Amino acid sequence: MRDEVDSAGQRRAHRRRLLFIPGYDPRSPAAYHRLWTEEAPKQAAVSGAVIEVGRKRADGDHALGWTVQTVMNGRAAETRVTLLRWDDLVRAWWLRGERRVLAAVPRWVAAMARAGVYGLTRREARALWLCLMTPPVILGGLVALMALLALAAGLVTPWAALPVVAAAPFVIVWLWKRIDAAVSCGWVSQCFSYMARIAANPPPEQAARCDLFAERLIAAVDEGWADEVVLTGFSLGGNQAVRVLARALEIRPDLGRGPTAVSLLTLGQGLCIQAALGDETFRAALRAVEAEGSVGWVDATSASDPASACTIHALHGVVAQPDPNRPVRRAPRFHRLLTDEHFRAIRRDPLAFHFQYLKAVDLPGGYDWFALAAGPDFLVERSRA
Structure with missing residues (x-):
């Protein structure tokens, strides 16, 4: 030096x-x-x-x-x-719109699970494990909520479930945006999705x-x-x-x-x-x-x-x-x-x-x-x- x-x-x-x-x-x-x-x-x-x-x-x-x-x-x-x-x-790789972010969640969750990341972080990095769990848990909870509402409506009459099913994607996106404003689940989903995508197919650029x-x-x-x-x-x-x-x-x-x-x-x-x-x-x-x-x-x-x-x-x-x-x-x-x-x-x-x-x-x-x-x-x- x-x-x-x-x-x-x-x-x-x-x-x-x-x-x-x-x-x-x-x-x-x-x-x-x-x-x-x-x-x-x-x-x-x-x-x-x-x-x-x-x-x-x-x-x-x-x-x-x-x-x-x-x-x-x-x-x-x-x-x-x-x-x-x-x-x-x-910006070129950024997923545009909440629907694309939500659609990518199962893919990056599967990639992390196959790589053993969930098990590793649960043992040694609990804060990251909770962060990895948050988007799929939120998405799963929203899907389950809409499924229960559709089921409840269907108990009244089968036709009553159709509007609930039709509205479900829009309601899920709306609720996700509200939750994202509080806990940044969209941002972490973008990052995890990027990591999984480039591992599978590194971009030449x-x-x-x-x-x-x-x-x-x-x-x-x-x-x-x-x-x-x-x-x-x-x-x-x-x-x-x-x-x-x-x-x-x-x-x-x-x-x-x-x-x-x-x-x-x-x-x-x-x-x-x-x-x-x-x-x-x-x-x-x-x-x-x-x-x-x-x-x-x-x-x-x-x-x-x-x-x-x-x-x-x-x-x-x-x-x-x-x-x-x-x-x-x-x-x-x-x-x-x-x-x-x-x-x-x-x-x-x-x-x-x-x-x-x-x-x-x-x-x-x-x-x-x-x-x-x-x-x-x-x-x-x-x-x-």
Whole structure:
């Protein structure tokens, strides 16, 4: 790792290139820049740090960039953030309308069941198991409700059941939308459906985008400006980050062995779930990343996050004996970092809980997204401290 000194021998700000891949999200990446600008002042007020987020700008093909200047504990850092975009692909794959989402539920549930995901999560990741159970239970309950209403109407006269049967699809969709507004069952269904679909039939456009991102990663290292380059994958963006890093290592086997440190940061990941679905190209990518010790790897995934693998090791089922120190694992304890009222609120909404990784906390100590992403310490060193 290079010394953080200038040409005059004076200590200078830590320089970082952060390449960030969002999750399975059809929204514009401007939403993530807005999240940085809204949450940075809140975190600064809690930690006593200085966090200044610059304006967003286009940063080449399928990328958005901005800078972050921080001072933490008297030490400065400059981070150049590049958000690597795949939201256009997500929009192309996004299931349009509740009927398609509902029709996909039996397919992804069957895929998860065949892969043993329900049994694994019931034993080792109860929050994810409950999340996996929620959409099929809701859908099954709505179908059963309409069947009972049709049966009850049929007891009066057989013809009375016909209007109930005819209205059932519309009523189910209407009720599903109301429930979705409260518990985000549609969003989790979209994500699980995507995971099952790409495991069975990996889309070539995804591989092409990962190749492009791998070139961006290599270019950031070769640029020579940064002390470290951190490839960050949030949620299902973690799956993409693994693919990107594996491809970059294939192109440049000596990645991370030069003066610029290279690290992978995964947040709220479900890597072992994607691997369990039988995606062999993804399993190979995971093994390649695991084997390259010159590239650091830190994983921050909460044991209570219902949209993640919780405490299941990222390499579970991929390698025979996962190294307990690779990745370096840090489980954010949000119940200790948020007020009781705030924590109860996100516990009721899986989507809100999942995005907490990218937000400010209410109380100091422990997990700090802005210190990880834009602080003055090397990622791996901070995570091992």
